Each structure stands twice: as structure tokens, then as C-alpha cells.
Amino acid sequence: EDQVTQSPEALRLQEGESSSLNCSYTVSGLRGLFWYRQDPGKGPEFLFTLYSAGEEKEKERLKATLTKKESFLHITAPKPEDSATYLCAVRGINTGNQFYFGTGTSLTVIP
């Protein structure tokens, strides 16, 4: 069964302190790995889709990378407005339109 595990569960950073969030996955053929950002009381906002090992995508202070077993969301010099829960999801080639979500990493950036 396709599975996604995110770590850490929660992360507190000082403003400007770079770090990485981890998403480990098992899937029988990866069709896509997805990162979303969710602010409290709102629906998740799409950030990135990664398709194959070695792929990287960037958006402002965020960079997502992918290997055959995990993905990292690197946050460079974070600001308080980066505080949110970051969700990772995978879609496998044998599971149709099903997306499997991790439980998320709650990031707090302290000014």
C-alpha cells in the first residue's frame, strides 16, 4: 500500500534559520509527489509537483527535491510568514486518482 511519512511533526525556527522538512514515501511506481502549504482554517495551497528522482523545484525561499525514497522541502532564511503546515502527498501508477497524504509538518518561524 502506498504510504507517506512526514517528519518532524513540528518545527520551530528562528527567522533566517534554514532547515529541511522530510517526506518519506513508499509507492509502487511514482506518478507524482506533491507539496502543499496549509494555513490554519484554510484549504491547502499547491506548491510543487515532482515526478522523478533528481528533480528539483524552487519557489521563493522553498526548494523541493526528490529521491527514490524521499523528498525534502528546504526552507532558506525563513520568515514568519512561512509559518504554516506543509503537507506531502504521492500518487502511484497503480492507484488511479488516489492521492495519499502525510500528516504534515507544522512550521513556526519566530521573529
Place this chain on the structure above:
Amino acid sequence: GAVVSQHPSWVICKSGTSVKIECRSLDFQATTMFWYRQFPKQSLMLMATSNEGSKATYEQGVEKDKFLINHASLTLSTLTVTSAHPEDSSFYICSAFKGGGNTIYFGEGSWLTVV
């Protein structure tokens, strides 16, 4: 980008009544839509998957007679919470799968409070 709109954002209803939440894909056709429930500080819990023109597929433990899902067109899915009770109070979120694409896009979510 792809836009998914949910309505209403907030709803309060009396115990025993029914309430409908709409999910619309505004700028694309959604062959598949998903409905989730989210409790405070917890992750998304998939309730059901709906495909346009066919019956929804419910996750184990989700009462299909209580949470009625209709996906009558490629741009609209509705979730009706029937005979609502206070324990149904929650944050409900929909997402839409863009046909031909490989990404799902989420609505803004709907807060339901049953009093």
C-alpha cells in the same frame, strides 16, 4: 493556476437539519473530486471520492447515507450532511483533480457548526 471554490465558508445549522456544501472548479473541468474532513491540528481525512456522473466511493467508516455526495457536472460537486448532529461539526475541504493533469487543487474549506 487552477481555482477551486467552496461555498459556504461558514455555516451554522440546528441539530437535525441538513446542510449542503458546494465545491466548484472555476477554470477547469474536474473529472474527480475529493471530500475531506479535518479536525483541529490534525491532517486531512479522506471521506469520499466522487467521479462525474457516477456514485461516490466512500472511505471505510464514513456513512454514505449521512454524507451525501453528488457530482452532477464536471465543475460541481456537493456534499450534503443530513440530519446533522454536533459531532458533525468540523472543517470540510474539497479538492478537484484536473482532467489530463496530475495535480489536485483544494477549495478554501467550509466550517460547519451544528448547534
